[in-house]
Amino acid sequence: MEDICLQPAMVVDDVVKRFGRDEQVITAVDHVSFNVAQGEFVSVIGPSGCGKSTLFNIIGGLLGDYEGSVMIGDERISAPHPAVGMVFQEESTFPWRNVIDNVAFPLELQGVAKSERMDRAHHFIDMVGLASFEKSFPSQLSGGMRQRVSIARTLISQPKILLMDEPFAALDEQTRLLLGDKITQIQQALNQTTLLITHNLTEAVQLSDRIVVMTYRPGKVKRIVDIKLPRPRTSDVVGSDAFGHYVAEIWNDLREEASRGMADSESAAARRGAHG
Amino acid sequence: MAETLAKKSGPRSLFFRYGPEIAGLASLVVAALVFELLVRIGVINRFVIPPPSDVIMAFERVVVEEDILGRTGATVFEMIVAALAAVLVGVPIGAALHHSPLWRRALEDWVGAMAAAPIVLAFPLFLVLFGRSPKTIIVMAFFHGLAPIILKTIEGLSGTRKVLINVGRSLNMTSSQLFWKILFPSALPVIFTGIRLSWTFVLITVVGVEYLINLGGLGQLINELAERYDLPGTYAVIFFVILVSVFFFVLLERVELWLRPAR
Numbered sequence: 067m068e069d070i071c072l073q074p075a076m077v078v079d080d081v082v083k084r085f086g087r088d089e090q091v092i093t094a095v096d097h098v099s100f101n102v103a104q105g106e107f108v109s110v111i112g113p114s115g116c117g118k119s120t121l122f123n124i125i126g127g128l129l130g131d132y133e134g135s136v137m138i139g140d141e142r143i144s145a146p147h148p149a150v151g152m153v154f155q156e157e158s159t160f161p162w163r164n165v166i167d168n169v170a171f172p173l174e175l176q177g178v179a180k181s182e183r184m185d186r187a188h189h190f191i192d193m194v195g196l197a198s199f200e201k202s203f204p205s206q207l208s209g210g211m212r213q214r215v216s217i218a219r220t221l222i223s224q225p226k227i228l229l230m231d232e233p234f235a236a237l238d239e240q241t242r243l244l245l246g247d248k249i250t251q252i253q254q255a256l257n258q259t260t261l262l263i264t265h266n267l268t269e270a271v272q273l274s275d276r277i278v279v280m281t282y283r284p285g286k287v288k289r290i291v292d293i294k295l296p297r298p299r300t301s302d303v304v305g306s307d308a309f310g311h312y313v314a315e316i317w318n319d320l321r322e323e324a325s326r327g328m329a330d331s332e333s334a335a336a337r338r339g340a341h342g
Numbered sequence: 343m344a345e346t347l348a349k350k351s352g353p354r355s356l357f358f359r360y361g362p363e364i365a366g367l368a369s370l371v372v373a374a375l376v377f378e379l380l381v382r383i384g385v386i387n388r389f390v391i392p393p394p395s396d397v398i399m400a401f402e403r404v405v406v407e408e409d410i411l412g413r414t415g416a417t418v419f420e421m422i423v424a425a426l427a428a429v430l431v432g433v434p435i436g437a438a439l440h441h442s443p444l445w446r447r448a449l450e451d452w453v454g455a456m457a458a459a460p461i462v463l464a465f466p467l468f469l470v471l472f473g474r475s476p477k478t479i480i481v482m483a484f485f486h487g488l489a490p491i492i493l494k495t496i497e498g499l500s501g502t503r504k505v506l507i508n509v510g511r512s513l514n515m516t517s518s519q520l521f522w523k524i525l526f527p528s529a530l531p532v533i534f535t536g537i538r539l540s541w542t543f544v545l546i547t548v549v550g551v552e553y554l555i556n557l558g559g560l561g562q563l564i565n566e567l568a569e570r571y572d573l574p575g576t577y578a579v580i581f582f583v584i585l586v587s588v589f590f591f592v593l594l595e596r597v598e599l600w601l602r603p604a605r
């Protein structure tokens with residue numbers, strides 16, 4: 067309800083995405099609607115198979131063919147939009163470029179002069195805490211450091227909305243919590259509107275102002291939860307009672323969906339086994 | 343401190359630093375000594391494999407009497423022209439086939455067959471087309487070196503990770519930017535594997551055709567010396583062929599390091 071008084075940076079309205087044809091149609095995203103306010107951190111959480119990644123691709127403009135609308139200002143998203151900066155789940159740094167050249171890449175495409183793009187790249191590399199690794203190549207960095215390079219590369223274009231798809235999925239829990247702190251600092255320093263797609267409950271509660279809980283296939287909005295934990299926020303918050311309360315509350319919503327997803331995968335595996 | 347430095351630069355640390363090179367050279371010397379011994383005690387006939395000491399003695403003769411440097415130059419020239427032409431033609435063809443799924447499906451198997459074909463045996467046809475000249479050698483080597491580059495270019499471009507392409511798409515890159523800034527650099531390691539294969543084929547073809555048509559550089563000299571039954575000289579020239587091969591592979595490694603510093 068809060069976002070009524072805040073200017074929405076993005077409006078997701080009645081979005082539906084179906085795959086396949088005729089009798090083989092699968093509805094991945096089913097009438098999904100929510101807003102993201104300016105400067106807000108919203109997470110979309112749901113079990114595997116709830117259409118989170120499909121939603122990520124629609125909002126990022128990589129899947130242009132869908133029903134409903136994703137609006138940024140007056141523009142409907144149907145192709146990649148400069149206002150949306152995407153961070154992908156998979157490792158996406160360019161292995162042939164060093165850190166500074168990776169981060170400066172979007173500015174290189176825009177034809178920004180080398181001295182200016184290096185200055186701006188220094189700034190964002192510093193922001194993600196990799197100042198002493200500017201000349202290193204991705205192969206010399208850890209998984210968490212490479213994801214920070216990807217985040218800096220996305221932030222350098224100063225997108226209106228930072229859209230992230232499980233950027234820490236491949237990392238261990240401790241690194242994930244520490245990177246969560248880094249993301250929170252950056253988000254607060256830049257007042258960056260952020261939409262995080264995740265299946266990780268603690269990550270979602272640690273970082274978000276609101277969490278959109280999705281159902282298992284077809285992916286619908288089950289509930290939107292306001293996270294009223296104090297800001298500025300650090301990973302220390304995971305030890306608080308309120309944090310535990312939110313995690314338990316959202317898990318109550320998710321458990322049934324995750325169980326359906328699990329039962330579905332098991333029966334699919336059994337069918338494959340029977341045919342095999 | 344000085345003691346530590348002395349320890350670090352001692353023979354033990356030198357061995358660890360240059361260990362593989364020293365071991366490689368040592369195995370070569372041991373192999374030469376074993377052959378020397380086997381030939382001298384008569385286990386191996388010296389008219390099949392000459393003693394390595396005779397081969398070493400023959401170096402001076404092939405350098406002074408057989409114009410080895412001029413002949414190496416001729417072979418290197420033919421190889422450079424054929425090898426560069428194979429890269430300049432093969433990479434664009436590979437990129438074009440990657441871009442067009444129809445043509446790729448239509449032609450990829452034929453290109454694969456061309457890579458496996460013993461093109462050297464088609465030398466009479468090329469002789470008719472281009473005459474008994476270095477042109478024949480260069481064209482044949484070019485055709486033999488072309489297929490691996492085409493195939494590896496297709497493989498490299500197709501193997502670009504989808505997430506990197508999605509990064510490009512999310513940044514609204516044009517298809518030309520996507521190719522030059524993402525697909526091509528991502529495919530370079532595989533393309534270089536193709537170039538390495540190609541240059542091996544090119545060298546084999548250059549020396550082989552020089553030998554077969556008795557024209558030009560080191561291949562012709564091997565032919566002449568073999569016909570004179572000068573086996574130490576023949577082996578000494580084969581050593582020069584190996585030198586040419588090493589030169590090209592070192593050159594390729596330097597180029598690759600320059601293009602891909604993050605290997």
